[in-house]
Amino acid sequence: MVNTARIRNTIALRLGAGAALGALSQLSALALLAVSGYLISRAWQQPPILYLMWAVTSVRLFGISRGVLRYAERLVSHDAAFRGLERLRLAVWRKLVRLAPAGLPVWRSGDLQARLIDDVDGVGDRWLRGTLPAISAAIVAIAAVTLQFTLLPAAGIILAASLGAAALLAPALAAWSSRLAMRTTAAARADLTHGVQSCLHGREELVATGTDTVALERVLHTDAQLRAAHARIAWTAGLGQGAGLLAMAVAVLGALATGIPALGAGTLDGVLLAVITLVPLAAFEPVLALPAAVQQAGIAKDCGRRLVEITETAEPRPDPVEPLEVEPNPAGGPPYIEIKRLAVTWPGSPAPALKGLDLTIQPGERVGITGPSGSGKSTLAAALMGFLPYEGNLRFGGVELSELDGDTIRQTVGLCSQNAHIFDTTLAENLRLARPGAPETELARALRWAGLRDWLDALDRANANGTGLDTLLGEHGRAVSGGERGRIALARCLLADREVLILDEPDAHLDAATAERVLRTTAAALEGKTAIIITHRPLPAGVVDRVISLDPPPVPAPRDAPNSSTVDIAPAV
Numbered sequence: 001m002v003n004t005a006r007i008r009n010t011i012a013l014r015l016g017a018g019a020a021l022g023a024l025s026q027l028s029a030l031a032l033l034a035v036s037g038y039l040i041s042r043a044w045q046q047p048p049i050l051y052l053m054w055a056v057t058s059v060r061l062f063g064i065s066r067g068v069l070r071y072a073e074r075l076v077s078h079d080a081a082f083r084g085l086e087r088l089r090l091a092v093w094r095k096l097v098r099l100a101p102a103g104l105p106v107w108r109s110g111d112l113q114a115r116l117i118d119d120v121d122g123v124g125d126r127w128l129r130g131t132l133p134a135i136s137a138a139i140v141a142i143a144a145v146t147l148q149f150t151l152l153p154a155a156g157i158i159l160a161a162s163l164g165a166a167a168l169l170a171p172a173l174a175a176w177s178s179r180l181a182m183r184t185t186a187a188a189r190a191d192l193t194h195g196v197q198s199c200l201h202g203r204e205e206l207v208a209t210g211t212d213t214v215a216l217e218r219v220l221h222t223d224a225q226l227r228a229a230h231a232r233i234a235w236t237a238g239l240g241q242g243a244g245l246l247a248m249a250v251a252v253l254g255a256l257a258t259g260i261p262a263l264g265a266g267t268l269d270g271v272l273l274a275v276i277t278l279v280p281l282a283a284f285e286p287v288l289a290l291p292a293a294v295q296q297a298g299i300a301k302d303c304g305r306r307l308v309e310i311t312e313t314a315e316p317r318p319d320p321v322e323p324l325e326v327e328p329n330p331a332g333g334p335p336y337i338e339i340k341r342l343a344v345t346w347p348g349s350p351a352p353a354l355k356g357l358d359l360t361i362q363p364g365e366r367v368g369i370t371g372p373s374g375s376g377k378s379t380l381a382a383a384l385m386g387f388l389p390y391e392g393n394l395r396f397g398g399v400e401l402s403e404l405d406g407d408t409i410r411q412t413v414g415l416c417s418q419n420a421h422i423f424d425t426t427l428a429e430n431l432r433l434a435r436p437g438a439p440e441t442e443l444a445r446a447l448r449w450a451g452l453r454d455w456l457d458a459l460d461r462a463n464a465n466g467t468g469l470d471t472l473l474g475e476h477g478r479a480v481s482g483g484e485r486g487r488i489a490l491a492r493c494l495l496a497d498r499e500v501l502i503l504d505e506p507d508a509h510l511d512a513a514t515a516e517r518v519l520r521t522t523a524a525a526l527e528g529k530t531a532i533i534i535t536h537r538p539l540p541a542g543v544v545d546r547v548i549s550l551d552p553p554p555v556p557a558p559r560d561a562p563n564s565s566t567v568d569i570a571p572a573v
């Protein structure tokens with residue numbers, strides 16, 4: 001669960017130091033203007049220079065301290081905010097990992113990216129641009145009103161009233177008129193990210209089908225909406241600023257209007273007229289930032305709401321409160337796998353994708369799984385990886401899988417999925433995801449197992465400045481063919497060296513001869529491990545010990561068909 005309040009509490013000390021430094025910097029600015037006003041007026045009276053020395057020194061002191069304190073405030077508050085952002089982003093990421101792959105499809109990838117980047121930043125900006133300026137403004141306003149009231153009570157009352165108006169009315173005006181615009185920005189930002197991502201990833205298909213202009217126009221339309229929303233926000237921020245400046249003008253004119261008669265009445269020293277006129281300028285400086293701070297708080301609230309949508313999404317397979325450990329196989333090697341009347345349903349799906357499966361896999365056994373599309377082969381793999389909840393029994397070494405922590409399961413079971421991701425980095429780094437720090441000899445051996453020996457040799461020859469392992473594979477593995485991509489993922493899975501390996505169509509995108517060669521070298525690498533090989537093709541002799549076939553998926557029942565849930569898909573074992 002991502003708790004922004006808890007994250008804020010952990011950085012509260014640093015944020016507090018930032019707020020204190022910010023307030024001291026603003027107080028220095030206030031003191032600078034007040035003492036400057038005094039110095040100018042007093043100097044005009046040409047007193048002996050010694051009478052002015054304290055004021056001259058103070059002006060220097062406050063001039064320097066204002067800048068130094070401001071710099072320190074920036075350092076401390078940004079350090080705090082970045083620490084908070086790091087924790088927040090990590091917490092959201094961890095939650096996403098727990099939701100993937102079964103719990104994520106409700107969000108488009110662009111929307112998720114916008115939430116993970118922009119919304120987390122938006123929440124963090126609340127501390128920097130919302131909370132801290134508000135604290136500084138409050139402290140400086142109290143100090144300025146106290147000073148003004150001490151010098152001339154009437155001017156102090158006018159300053160208090162105009163500051164109050166600026167602090168309450170201007171931000172309220174800005175918040176009210178921009179609320180609607182702010183609500184639209186987060187959604188428009190997510191739409192824009194999604195649109196740009198779709199155009200970039202599907203650019204070849206869009207150009208080939210002549211729909212690139214339409215897709216681009218859609219992105220431009222979203223961009224225009226976002227710009228319009230930002231323009232409305234800027235306009236309302238300007239409105240708030242304008243109201244604040246008006247209140248400041250009232251405070252300055254009010255100081256003059258009360259100060260000049262007070263001079264005549266002898267209740268105000270002449271040199272202090274400049275002071276009471278300049279104090280409002282310094283007092284208003286932080287207060288003028290309040291409309292923007294309030295807007296930022298609104299944006300942060302909206303961003304926080306979008307993050308909470310992620311954090312409050314139920315995990316498809318929550319980890320048990322007190323997880324058990326996988327019972328070690330007394331004979332050594334992989335655990336015994338026992339599946340009884342297994343039923344697996346994807347989140348949000350009305351019917352199980354797999355139902356009534358009975359299967360026992362001995363340690364070290366290699367089982368082939370076939371069946372028509374949609375019969376639940378990949379669903380079985382997802383359940384075995386601990387990604388999905390299930391009914392029935394699914395036991396590893398006698399321990400029910402639902403009693404195990406997801407990470408523990410995945411320390412035992414490895415999956416080479418149909419759509420494994422290739423990262424935009426070198427071949428070596430793509431492989432080392434499975435085993436960080438693995439030496440090059442092991443990477444090359446895994447590639448040989450996956451049937452990529454000749455390909456690696458060719459890369460070695462082509463790569464003048466290094467080895468073939470240094471070859472960059474491009475975004476989503478664009479620089480490699482579909483078949484090579486699948487085998488790189490296979491090599492990665494073999495390198496991970498789990499006791500139980502699930503290979504989901506390792507022969508996809510390969511011609512029959514290459515597929516047979518790859519399956520044979522892979523089978524050699526699987527010696528001593530339990531393996532489940534999902535395939536649509538007949539497996540070459542000797543690759544697996546036995547093959548089971550899942551029954552076809554049920555034909556969707558008509559809406560008004562009675563007892564549709566009684567359809568049973570029993571696997572043919």
Ligand SMILES: Nc1ncnc2c1ncn2[C@@H]1O[C@H](COP(=O)(O)OP(=O)(O)OP(=O)(O)O)[C@@H](O)[C@H]1O
Pocket residue numbers: 101102105346347349353371372373374375376377378379380553
């Ligand atoms: N990520 C998912 N979210 C929701 N439902 C899913 C998901 N993946 C698969 N399903 C559903 O589960 C059913 C079984 O799909 P599955 O991918 O397990 O079949 P398969 O036998 O592996 O098919 P294929 O051979 O085409 O890969 C499908 O009808 C599909 O609707």
